[in-house]
Amino acid sequence: MNTHVTSQVAEPAVREDDVVRLADVRRRFGATAALDGVSLTVRRGEFLGIIGRSGAGKSTLIRCLNGLERPDSGSIAIEGREITGLGEAELQPLRRRIGMIFQHFNLLSAKTVEENVALPLKIEGWPKAKRLARAAELIDLVGLKGKAKAYPSELSGGQKQRVGIARALAASPALLLSDEATSALDPETTRAILTLLKDINRKLGLTILLITHEMEVVRSIADRVTVLDAGRIVEEGPVWQVFATPQAQTTKSLLSGIRPQLPAHITQKLVADVTGEAILGVDIAGPAATGPLFQQLSAEFPDGYRLIHGGVDHIQEQAVGRFFIAVPAEAAARFATLAERFGAQVEVLGHVAGHA
Numbered sequence: 124m125n126t127h128v129t130s131q132v133a134e135p136a137v138r139e140d141d142v143v144r145l146a147d148v149r150r151r152f153g154a155t156a157a158l159d160g161v162s163l164t165v166r167r168g169e170f171l172g173i174i175g176r177s178g179a180g181k182s183t184l185i186r187c188l189n190g191l192e193r194p195d196s197g198s199i200a201i202e203g204r205e206i207t208g209l210g211e212a213e214l215q216p217l218r219r220r221i222g223m224i225f226q227h228f229n230l231l232s233a234k235t236v237e238e239n240v241a242l243p244l245k246i247e248g249w250p251k252a253k254r255l256a257r258a259a260e261l262i263d264l265v266g267l268k269g270k271a272k273a274y275p276s277e278l279s280g281g282q283k284q285r286v287g288i289a290r291a292l293a294a295s296p297a298l299l300l301s302d303e304a305t306s307a308l309d310p311e312t313t314r315a316i317l318t319l320l321k322d323i324n325r326k327l328g329l330t331i332l333l334i335t336h337e338m339e340v341v342r343s344i345a346d347r348v349t350v351l352d353a354g355r356i357v358e359e360g361p362v363w364q365v366f367a368t369p370q371a372q373t374t375k376s377l378l379s380g381i382r383p384q385l386p387a388h389i390t391q392k393l394v395a396d397v398t399g400e401a402i403l404g405v406d407i408a409g410p411a412a413t414g415p416l417f418q419q420l421s422a423e424f425p426d427g428y429r430l431i432h433g434g435v436d437h438i439q440e441q442a443v444g445r446f447f448i449a450v451p452a453e454a455a456a457r458f459a460t461l462a463e464r465f466g467a468q469v470e471v472l473g474h475v476a477g478h479a
């Protein structure tokens with residue numbers, strides 16, 4: 124496993140600020156290991172994104188967390204309470220500590236917005252006046268003031284998801300699970316829903332675990348990201364670090380759509396032979412990326428280099444730079460040593476005969 128921060132190997136003691144703690148969780152379906160030894164901690168107030176290809180085990184992980192699926196082995200603690208050995212009746216109060224939002228909202232079409240939002244409280248036996256007051260508070264919080272009496276069919280997709288979020292928050296959960304909650308929404312509505320989730324995360328200090336196949340979603344709101352591949356965690360760390368310098372092949376491939384890539388017409392010209400110009404991928408992020416990298420390179424690299432593609436992005440207020448640079452083939456190693464001295468990571472992508 125590549126890890127950018129502390130290793131998530133299980134420790135015996137459960138820390139109070141850990142809302143979720145998984146240790147060596149395994150779940151197999153026939154020959155498929157859906158979860159193959161997952162150890163993961165989510166701290167209180169943290170916004171964790173989980174990404175992975177289709178079939179990586181993301182939904183199985185969520186289903187294990189809310190008790191819908193039982194792991195074959197391993198431990199799952201929610202707010203310090205082990206849930207793997209619990210029966211259905213004992214699981215119920217724990218499930219109330221977990222709110223859930225879905226891709227297709229899962230609203231009851233014959234119920235109004237306020238009835239949908241208040242439903243978990245009705246199940247808990249709250250008196251009507253109290254649950255409607257709580258629903259009104261939440262409807263306000265998610266920006267749906269005036270829509271309490273509307274039916275789901277009268278709402279847009281974004282508004283329906285706001286109802287879903289309000290309902291998930293009704294019983295004041297410790298953890299919100301989001302399974303592809305923005306996948307059915309257009310980009311503008313997605314941004315609005317993500318802003319709402321981030322606001323709730325900040326305002327209420329709510330712990331959020333979000334599963335998505337949209338890398339942009341993780342990039343814009345998660346604090347930390349975990350990458351699952353074939354039931355295993357292959358990489359994790361602060362979002363800016365993982366997005367700046369992905370280590371696992373799966374992560375590189377998942378992020379290829381949102382990180383600058385070498386233009387296709389240059390990629391087509393790449394050869395393995397050391398000839399002409401070397402094409403280098405240069406990654407620099409965090410404090411190192413705010414230094415005068417190019418000024419230093421220009422001062423100390425007399426052979427000359429050409430910037431052919433790339434730029435600087437900002438993730439979690441950290442500068443994340445990815446550049447493609449062409450240098451004379453014979454000078455590539457010296458360039459890499461120099462750039463690495465200034466905190467960059469350099470990869471030789473290949474060579475082009477003549478000029479790229």
Ligand SMILES: Nc1ncnc2c1ncn2[C@@H]1O[C@H](COP(=O)(O)OP(=O)(O)OP(=O)(O)O)[C@@H](O)[C@H]1O
Nearest residue numbers: 152155156157175176177178179180181182183184
């Ligand atoms: N009930 C089941 N019976 C048999 N196989 C299952 C079952 N649930 C999951 N699997 C298998 O376990 C693996 C992980 O599935 P899971 O749904 O957790 O992946 P995922 O990462 O959520 O995928 P997706 O992004 O497509 O939803 C897959 O190979 C899947 O086919």
